[in-house]
Amino acid sequence: MYDFAYQKPASVADAVKLLAGDAEAKLLAGGQTFIPVLKQRLNKPSAVIDLAGLKLSGISVSANSVTIGAMTTHATVARSAEVKKAIPGLAMLASWIGDNQVRHRGTIGGSLANNDPSACYPAAVLALGAVIKTNKRAIKADDFFQGMFTTALEPDEIITAVEFPLPVEKSAYEKFRQPASRYAMVGVFVAKGPAGVRVAVTGAGQNGVFRVPEMEAALAKSWSPDAIAGVKVSPEGLNSDIHGSAAYRAHLITVMAKRAVAAA
Amino acid sequence: MPTISLKVNGKAVSAEVEGRTLLVELLREKLGLTGTHIGCDTSQCGACVVHVNGDSVKSCTMLALQADGAEVTTIEGLAAADGTLHPMQAMFREHHALQCGYCTPGMVMSAIDIVQKHPEGLSEEQIREELEGNLCRCTGYHNIVKAIAAAFPLMHQKHAA
Ligand SMILES: Cc1cc2nc3c(=O)[nH]c(=O)nc-3n(C[C@H](O)[C@H](O)[C@H](O)COP(=O)(O)OP(=O)(O)OC[C@H]3O[C@@H](n4cnc5c(N)ncnc54)[C@H](O)[C@@H]3O)c2cc1C
Ligand code: FES
Ligand code: FES
Numbered sequence: 001m002y003d004f005a006y007q008k009p010a011s012v013a014d015a016v017k018l019l020a021g022d023a024e025a026k027l028l029a030g031g032q033t034f035i036p037v038l039k040q041r042l043n044k045p046s047a048v049i050d051l052a053g054l055k056l057s058g059i060s061v062s063a064n065s066v067t068i069g070a071m072t073t074h075a076t077v078a079r080s081a082e083v084k085k086a087i088p089g090l091a092m093l094a095s096w097i098g099d100n101q102v103r104h105r106g107t108i109g110g111s112l113a114n115n116d117p118s119a120c121y122p123a124a125v126l127a128l129g130a131v132i133k134t135n136k137r138a139i140k141a142d143d144f145f146q147g148m149f150t151t152a153l154e155p156d157e158i159i160t161a162v163e164f165p166l167p168v169e170k171s172a173y174e175k176f177r178q179p180a181s182r183y184a185m186v187g188v189f190v191a192k193g194p195a196g197v198r199v200a201v202t203g204a205g206q207n208g209v210f211r212v213p214e215m216e217a218a219l220a221k222s223w224s225p226d227a228i229a230g231v232k233v234s235p236e237g238l239n240s241d242i243h244g245s246a247a248y249r250a251h252l253i254t255v256m257a258k259r260a261v262a263a264a
Numbered sequence: 265m266p267t268i269s270l271k272v273n274g275k276a277v278s279a280e281v282e283g284r285t286l287l288v289e290l291l292r293e294k295l296g297l298t299g300t301h302i303g304c305d306t307s308q309c310g311a312c313v314v315h316v317n318g319d320s321v322k323s324c325t326m327l328a329l330q331a332d333g334a335e336v337t338t339i340e341g342l343a344a345a346d347g348t349l350h351p352m353q354a355m356f357r358e359h360h361a362l363q364c365g366y367c368t369p370g371m372v373m374s375a376i377d378i379v380q381k382h383p384e385g386l387s388e389e390q391i392r393e394e395l396e397g398n399l400c401r402c403t404g405y406h407n408i409v410k411a412i413a414a415a416f417p418l419m420h421q422k423h424a425a
Contacts, residue, residue: 001284002284003282003283003284004284006266028327028330031326031327031330032325035307035325035326035327036305038284039305050327050330098396098397099310099397099398100320100374100377100378100394101320101321101325101374101397102307102397104319104320105321181308
């Protein structure tokens, strides 16, 4: 691991200043992706800016939204009675990320900023029509994810919170784990809420998370596994690797979506 | 080099560390607490699990600087001063939950966290699921699961008393 200067600012403004003043500086949240990357020497930052001092952790619920601070850990979301009540699928998703140790450190902000094509949270954020709040602006989920490991974030932009609109009538996540890494080989989040009926798929697409309009139309008419049983997703643009071919993943999307609809 | 102060196994310690120093390196190399193991470089095996402020974490995937001001417990901090084993250690021994022992410190630390976080009770299936982040190449997990189930009443009895 290359050495770097460690900084722990006490306000978002100070963190942005440090980030903007040094093109080689990087943000650190839970470190569950970034530290393994540093250990492999895949990144050589001059400075690492720890976001732990910014007080960005916590969950608040109002009549029309659930807001989750960027530094809130997966374990906190999974255990939250308020999240379980308002958006059960979201708590379920958080409880299946990695393992206990990863969930104790990993954060929602880090997961979204990273936008790993097999990460879980992007599916929930897109399906629920959430809004990503930063130090500069509010970005709609539809505009946020821009392909593998790519987001709408600018180099000096920090996610501060994620806002999920309420009321959510139905929500569920089903994940087929890649047998070694346990990340999503195919993960499907289904939701019916203020953003309409949405089906978002992670793990399968070469460009990261995407929606399945045919399933959404069918579920809007009738919310049942049978309504989407006949929808065939095209393998075009899906990942193919030693764990499964694109055709296998395409098939799994319908299987996982049916299970999610049944669970919601 | 920055200096950090933290509590390790109940004792206040301070140490000079680099930005890149991992918590596991601080524990093993600076503090001589070699019970915490390193079994991989991909954050997947769990041999390095310790408790930080009451939560199990992989000490290979945390900077020492992130533990500044924290309370850390390692496998060395479990037994009583007179050598009496923690109930989880005792049950690992009783149920033959280890063979080579390499994964054991991390297993025990994870297992204690699992039992503490589920006072309502744990099914065998849940124990297996909660052990997701700990790999063992020897035992086949069976006896580890038995040991954790056996430690459950002992740990919660102690808490109730
Ligand atoms: C063994 C293992 C299994 C895992 N399994 C899964 C899984 O099943 N599903 C899943 O979804 N994930 C999984 N993960 C990843 C985990 O969820 C990470 O916690 C997450 O991807 C990154 O969050 P973090 O808080 O750890 O971020 P970090 O690793 O600290 O940061 C990741 C990146 O995001 C940037 N960043 C962090 N916070 C912000 C912010 N607020 N604003 C702007 N940029 C920011 C950082 O600069 C960095 O580039 C796994 C990880 C491990 C080690
Ligand atoms: S050494 Fe393998 S997870 Fe930490
Ligand atoms: S006892 Fe050998 S790895 Fe678990």
